[in-house]
Amino acid sequence: MTLSVAVAGASGYAGGELLRILADHPDFEIRTVTAHNNAGHPLAAHQPHLRSLAHLTLSESTPETLAGHDVVFLALPHGRSGEVAAQLAADTLVVDAGADHRLEDPADWAAFYGGEYYGSWAYGVPELIVGPDGAKQRANLAGAKRIAAPGCNASAVSLSLAPGIHAGVIEEEDIVSVLAVGPSGAGKSLKTMYLASEILGSANPYAVGGTHRHIPEIQQNLRKAGATEPTLSFTPVLVPMSRGILATSTARVKPGVTAAQVQEVWEAAYADEPFVHVLPAGSVPRTADVLGSNSVLVGVALDQAAGRVVTVLAIDNLYKGTAGAAIQSANLALGLAETAGLSVNGVAP
Numbered sequence: 001m002t003l004s005v006a007v008a009g010a011s012g013y014a015g016g017e018l019l020r021i022l023a024d025h026p027d028f029e030i031r032t033v034t035a036h037n038n039a040g041h042p043l044a045a046h047q048p049h050l051r052s053l054a055h056l057t058l059s060e061s062t063p064e065t066l067a068g069h070d071v072v073f074l075a076l077p078h079g080r081s082g083e084v085a086a087q088l089a090a091d092t093l094v095v096d097a098g099a100d101h102r103l104e105d106p107a108d109w110a111a112f113y114g115g116e117y118y119g120s121w122a123y124g125v126p127e128l129i130v131g132p133d134g135a136k137q138r139a140n141l142a143g144a145k146r147i148a149a150p151g152c153n154a155s156a157v158s159l160s161l162a163p164g165i166h167a168g169v170i171e172e173e174d175i176v177s178v179l180a181v182g183p184s185g186a187g188k189s190l191k192t193m194y195l196a197s198e199i200l201g202s203a204n205p206y207a208v209g210g211t212h213r214h215i216p217e218i219q220q221n222l223r224k225a226g227a228t229e230p231t232l233s234f235t236p237v238l239v240p241m242s243r244g245i246l247a248t249s250t251a252r253v254k255p256g257v258t259a260a261q262v263q264e265v266w267e268a269a270y271a272d273e274p275f276v277h278v279l280p281a282g283s284v285p286r287t288a289d290v291l292g293s294n295s296v297l298v299g300v301a302l303d304q305a306a307g308r309v310v311t312v313l314a315i316d317n318l319y320k321g322t323a324g325a326a327i328q329s330a331n332l333a334l335g336l337a338e339t340a341g342l343s344v345n346g347v348a349p
């Protein structure tokens, strides 16, 4: 049976990537695409690379235009998706690419976002370890009607560290994550810091000093993996690549843990995962290896002299970091094959 789909925020980067994947998904038919200032325009004016969808026109992102679909994907600014989702039918599967439903503690929401708190939904990273027995988040997605897709950086760091936290081979305090990120993570809105003249030839740190909004989301994930009060220094650095995240995380190793044990822990955590691949010992990924795919590549090493485990993880922020996670989670919620419509193969060079 083909399921009808609406994508809100279809003129943006996350909306565009959702549409690109959904266009080739065997179980979905895209019926409605919506925008805000650009409502009324042909979709092709904003997503000219989506040739098979060139017949579609952008409507307003109202509850009325989004009603009557089996699945609604929201790729709207923070605050807006919470407002729209609250007006959608309870039996519609709603997947939010934004942050409005990710945080379980209203105090975290107030501290890092502010404004109305809309409550938390099932978190859209199926591969995350969320139970003391090693249970994965996919179990909580089966049959869900409301799903919060992750923050792309939060997903990268959480997937990097959850195996080590769960297995008890790393300390949960004094974690340090530094990420190289592409500007598409910030969306299409025009801001000076994302101009080509500011980005090309430069590496620009931002949200330095514990202010990034993904910090409470990562801590929430690490608690589910087994941490009690994880502390994390998190610094993203904007680099000149349109897509991609390379997350380098380090954490103190527990006494007596060997390099072979560290490799085994990460391999065991992701052994059966279709999209998360642990590289052989001594190998680390590049962002170029995952662009355009739902793949997560992670390399892990033990820095004996520093007494720290180092993980290096690469994802495409728009694919696995957002749209791929949203669609993979929707597949699980709907009882479809988890991998339906999603590719492990990237584009290169």
Ligand SMILES: NC(=O)C1=CN([C@@H]2O[C@H](COP(=O)(O)OP(=O)(O)OC[C@H]3O[C@@H](n4cnc5c(N)ncnc54)[C@H](OP(=O)(O)O)[C@@H]3O)[C@@H](O)[C@H]2O)C=CC1
Pocket: 008, 009, 010, 011, 012, 013, 014, 015, 034, 035, 036, 037, 038, 039, 061, 074, 075, 076, 077, 078, 080, 097, 098, 099, 150, 151, 152, 184, 185, 186, 187, 188, 189, 317, 318, 321, 322
């Ligand atoms: N880019 C990324 O890598 C990631 C993005 N996300 C999240 O996805 C969501 C969309 O982000 P992204 O695609 O990057 O952003 P863009 O700026 O590229 O797109 C925003 C979309 O929202 C629409 N929009 C803007 N203002 C309003 C409004 N007031 N009411 C309704 N619609 C509006 C825009 O329409 P119009 O063009 O007509 O103005 C556009 O379609 C955000 O919540 C973001 O945080 C999550 C993970 C990663």
Ligand SMILES: CC(=O)N[C@@H](CCC(=O)OP(=O)(O)O)C(=O)O
Pocket: 097, 098, 099, 150, 151, 152, 153, 181, 182, 183, 184, 185, 186, 236, 238
């Ligand atoms: C380059 C850049 O600005 N990237 C964004 C990624 C945003 C994201 O993952 O989405 P949400 O805003 O929905 O959390 C950032 O670091 O905030």
